Amino acid sequence: xxxxxxxxxxxxxxxxxxxxxxxxxxxxxxxxxxxxxxxxxxxxxxxxxxxxxxxxxxxxxxxxxxxxxxxxxxxxxxxxxxxxxxxxxxxxxxxxxxxxxxxxxxxxxxxxxxxxxxxxxxxxxxxxxxxxxxxxxxxxxxxxxxxxxxxxxxxxxxxxxxxxxxxxxxxxxxxxxxxxxxxxxxxxxxxxxxxxxxxxxxxxxxxxxxxxxxxxxxxxxxxxxxxxxxxxxxxxxxxxxxxxxxxxxxxxxxxxxxxxxxxxxxxxxxxxxxxxxxxxxxxxxxxxxxxxxxxxxxxxxxxxxxxxxxxxxxxxxxxxxxxxxxxxxxxxxxxxxxxxxxxxxxxxxxxxxxxxxxxxxxxxxxxxxxxxxxxxxxxxxxxxxxxxxxxxxxxxxxxxxxxxxxxxxxxxxxxxxxxxxxxxxxxxxxxxxxxxxxxxxxxxxxxxxxxxxxxxxxxxxxxxxxxxxxxxxxxxxxxxxxxxxxxxxxxxxxxxxxxxxxxxxxxxxxxxxxxxxxxxxxxxxxxxxxxxxxxxxxxxxxxxxxxxxxxxxxxxxxxxxxxxxxxxxxxxxxxxxxxxxxxxxxxxxxxxxxxxxxxxxxxxxxxxxxxxxxxxxxxxxxxxxxxxxxxxxxxxxxxxxxxxxxxxxxxxxxxxxxxxxxxxxxxxxxxxxxxxxxxxxxxxxxxxxxxxxxxxxxxxxxxxxxxxxxxxxxxxxxxxxxxxxxxxxxxxxxxxxxxxxxxxxxxxxx
Numbered sequence: 001x002x003x004x005x006x007x008x009x010x011x012x013x014x015x016x017x018x019x020x021x022x023x024x025x026x027x028x029x030x031x032x033x034x035x036x037x038x039x040x041x042x043x044x045x046x047x048x049x050x051x052x053x054x055x056x057x058x059x060x061x062x063x064x065x066x067x068x069x070x071x072x073x074x075x076x077x078x079x080x081x082x083x084x085x086x087x088x089x090x091x092x093x094x095x096x097x098x099x100x101x102x103x104x105x106x107x108x109x110x111x112x113x114x115x116x117x118x119x120x121x122x123x124x125x126x127x128x129x130x131x132x133x134x135x136x137x138x139x140x141x142x143x144x145x146x147x148x149x150x151x152x153x154x155x156x157x158x159x160x161x162x163x164x165x166x167x168x169x170x171x172x173x174x175x176x177x178x179x180x181x182x183x184x185x186x187x188x189x190x191x192x193x194x195x196x197x198x199x200x201x202x203x204x205x206x207x208x209x210x211x212x213x214x215x216x217x218x219x220x221x222x223x224x225x226x227x228x229x230x231x232x233x234x235x236x237x238x239x240x241x242x243x244x245x246x247x248x249x250x251x252x253x254x255x256x257x258x259x260x261x262x263x264x265x266x267x268x269x270x271x272x273x274x275x276x277x278x279x280x281x282x283x284x285x286x287x288x289x290x291x292x293x294x295x296x297x298x299x300x301x302x303x304x305x306x307x308x309x310x311x312x313x314x315x316x317x318x319x320x321x322x323x324x325x326x327x328x329x330x331x332x333x334x335x336x337x338x339x340x341x342x343x344x345x346x347x348x349x350x351x352x353x354x355x356x357x358x359x360x361x362x363x364x365x366x367x368x369x370x371x372x373x374x375x376x377x378x379x380x381x382x383x384x385x386x387x388x389x390x391x392x393x394x395x396x397x398x399x400x401x402x403x404x405x406x407x408x409x410x411x412x413x414x415x416x417x418x419x420x421x422x423x424x425x426x427x428x429x430x431x432x433x434x435x436x437x438x439x440x441x442x443x444x445x446x447x448x449x450x451x452x453x454x455x456x457x458x459x460x461x462x463x464x465x466x467x468x469x470x471x472x473x474x475x476x477x478x479x480x481x482x483x484x485x486x487x488x489x490x491x492x493x494x495x496x497x498x499x500x501x502x503x504x505x506x507x508x509x510x511x512x513x514x515x516x517x518x519x520x521x522x523x524x525x526x527x528x529x530x531x532x533x534x535x536x537x538x539x540x541x542x543x544x545x546x547x548x549x550x551x552x553x554x555x556x557x558x559x560x561x562x563x564x565x566x567x568x569x570x571x572x573x574x575x576x577x578x579x580x581x582x583x584x585x586x587x588x589x590x591x592x593x594x595x596x597x598x599x600x601x602x603x604x605x606x607x608x609x610x611x612x613x614x615x616x617x618x619x620x621x622x623x624x625x626x627x628x629x630x631x632x633x634x635x636x637x638x639x640x641x642x643x644x645x646x647x648x649x650x651x652x653x654x655x656x657x658x659x660x661x662x663x664x665x666x667x668x669x670x671x672x673x674x675x676x677x678x679x680x681x682x683x684x685x686x687x688x689x690x691x692x693x694x695x696x697x698x699x700x701x702x703x704x705x706x707x708x709x710x711x712x713x714x715x716x717x718x719x720x721x722x723x724x725x726x727x728x729x730x731x732x733x734x735x736x737x738x739x740x741x742x743x744x745x746x747x748x749x750x
Contacts, residue, residue, distance in 0.1 A: 012263070013061045017110045020057070023050040024103050025413040028420055031092055031099075038080075038087035045249065047095075048077045049284060053256070054102065056280030065115040065122070066105050072129040073098045079133060094128050096420060101125060210291050212241040217286075220279045231270045234261065243292075250289035257281035343406075345446065352403050356596050356694040358396040360713050363691070365389045367715030400596060408443035411489045414452060415440050418460050418487040418500075425464040432471050432482040433464055439489035444496050444590065451568060451588060452489075452498055455561045459500035459584045460485065467504035467582055477579065479503070494590050501583040507576040509533050534574045538562040566726060569614060589614065597695055599712075600671065601688040601720065605650035608720040609684075610693060610712050615725040617672040617679060619687065627665050637670060637681050644672065645732065646681045652728055653707055653721075675729035682728075695722060707731075 027050060033043040055070035073095060079085035101122070105115045116122045209217070216237050219225050238258050245251050257278060264274045369389055373382045419435040426433040444452075468474075468483030475481055486501045509530060516522050516536045528536075538558045562572050570588030599610040600619075626638045627646075635646040646665060670681040693712035696719075707727050711719040 014110060015263075016057055016061070017106045020050075020054050021103060021106055023053070024099055024106075025416070027099050028096065028416040031096055032419060034087060035089070035092045041081070044077065044081055045288060048074065048081060049253065051077060052280060052284055056277055057260075060277060061109075063105075063109055063115060066102065066109065068126065069098060069102055069105070069122070072126050073102075076129050076132050085132065091132055093424075094125075094132070098125060098129070209286070210241075210244045212237070212244050213286070213289075213291070216241050216282065220275060220282055223275070226275045229270075231265050245289055246292040247288070247290040250285055253281060253285045253288060257285065345407075348403065348407055352407075352596075355396065355400050355403055358399070359596055359692055359694050362389070362393050362396060363693070363713070363715035364717075365392060365715070404445070405443075407445050407447075409446050409449065410440065411442045411444050411449065411452075412440040414449050414456060415487060415489060417453075418456060418485075421457060421460045422464050422485055425461055429465060430470070431464065431468055433468060434482050434484050435460075436484065436486045437488070438486070442489045442491060442496075444489070444491075448496055448588060448590075451564070451570070452496075452586065455565065455572065455584075455586050456487070456498065456500070458558055458561055459586075460487065463500055463502040463504065463582070463584075467502040469505050491590055495587050496590050498586045499583055501581065503581040506578040506580055506582055507534070507537070507574070508578060512536055534576065537574060538572070596692065597722075598690060598692050599722065601691045601714075602649065602671070602684040603686040603688065604648075604653065604684045607650070607653075608688070608714065608718070609649065609653065610691070610720050610722040611671060611673075611682070611684075612722065612725065613690065615673045615675055617674050619669055619671040621668075622665055622670055624666060635665065637665070639672065639681075642679070644679055644681045646670065646683055647728065647732065648683045649723070650685075652682070652731075653723065673725055673729075675725050678729065680729070680732060693720075693722075 027047055030043040030047050033040065034047065037043075051070050051074050055067055055074055058064070058067035058070060076085065076091065076095065080087060080091075085091070108117070109115055216234075219229060219234055219237060235258075238254070238261070242251070242254055242258075245254055260281060261274070261278055264277060365385075366389065369382065369385050372385055373379070415437045418437055422433045422435045463485050464483075468485070469477070469479075471481040474483065484503045487499070488501075489496065489498045491497070513522075513528065513533050513536075516533075516539070517524050521536070521539060522528065538561075558572075565572055565586060565588060568588060570586065573585045573587075574582065575585070576582040597612055597614075599612045600616065602609050602611055620639065622637050622639075627635070628638075629635055635648075636643055637646050638644075665683055668683055668685045669687055670683055671687075672679055672681050693714075695710045695712060698708070698711045698719075698721075707724050708721045709724045710722050712722055714720050
């Protein structure tokens, strides 16, 4: 195989894996529906189609272990479809485990890693599925369904021979079987379509394969016929077959077959391996298809009315082209309008970086406009330049908004994990849990899904294990036996907010305070506010659990969660009420990957700095009666009902030689900032205005603990440093306040 063909295979492999991962991400709610309504064949067919497709496509890229797992899962799903195996909790749980493992294996394959990391665990999973098939689960339900299938076969034979007496017997037998089954509380399904190995359909009821289906079947089952085909011939046969498909499910399967056919021919050519891939789709099509009658099968209705004249418009074919059935036509129109194209994430990020450069160019235009304005006394050129500059800013702003929207994906795959996590933990703790999820259609930057995944897992696990009380305890307290957990995601003011709320016992503040004392984190004499006690949840080793479990503990791992969120400009907060419940709230900027930010351009001791607006509450010029000092050292200001510590920006950022600390606070502006739930005031000499800027890393000064997070290129070509507000707040917490030696004052709670 040549180097170029290797590249093609790699690209096709990545595309297939991405499609498979996307399909797997939507299976969790389908499994839930299957478990709640096993008699509904819709969820089962959708699940089966995804697993079947993965099984058929994996061998093409030599992903044989993925194929083996998918095949084992498919066998179990097929047994459930045929009513040979009952839908039970342990089976659904194992299928979900298999779905997770398929996801992990596909992700490894995408990075060219071995599909399986733990061979023993993988073998046990395969044995588990084989064990389900070995069960003698011929339950009463499956036996009744087998009987009904026999009666249906008998009925089909009676219709074939047009024997009225046999048809009457068959009808009575079917009715009796259904009535007896209902008496035992058994739900019988109408027998599904089965296809023999030769490909001849026993059909839904007694329907025959149309000629168009038989033609495609001959092309795909005969190696001799396939080898003599041209791709255009098979494409034409599939298009003709589409005109005979009546139900939307079959339209979807046929569309998938056609797409895989075109992609395979384009990437690897019309080779025998394509035949195997397409045959898997075609077999599935035969199982679900309902066929529309062909022209040769339709008999013209008896003409009982006068022939009405037909206009040209009335004689035209209905939407959908060449006589397509309405369902197929509608589906085709919808699919056309929802056509998508896969683009590498790196390409989008590269494009976004160029959009960022437009912001810098815009700043240069603004600076140029100011320079021209100084010499253009008649304002003629200045006015024209202003109009051009406004148009440029408007266009670049729209471009930025659209490219950021492209990066957004629904949060639904993340939220779908919550009910499953709760279900698994509830199984260990013998609690009854109901999970309500909202905001599934909220769009977030793709990178945010990874950021929110860990907090969601911790918060849901903790809510089930330590938040919700046991059923007996809830009953004694007048609550419903089943606990309620609500998970929601929404966008508020350019921030993504995720909440996990439970109606459990709440957090015992006294117990939490005592645990912090026992752990040596605080002294017994130290008095803490309720908010400060809640903050202890995020200290390593602190838990509200009365006893240690192997599942979770409030605070276990939450310190790392809090740290990671704060690195990305987010925060986590807690609201709790004893015996009423707890709400964990995660807030994070809607675009955490972009380096295009908005901030105040300020001057401190002659230096230009940028303060991000995400931290700014408000700004004001203080009056003399608002300013005072504590112990003659710590400068403070009163604003409203709050007293805030004041820090001089030039002092904190080490600008100048220290003389900047001697002037009055009235000679400048105070900017009130909020970081990690607390507020303080930062003094600057002047505020130039609000600007959009592109954050650039400066290796020597940038960093998590640095007072600066980077720099921004200004319109005149100079670089302004971007202040790290979180780092200033942390410094103020660690050190006592002494204005004269550049140390920082403690924060005062709002």
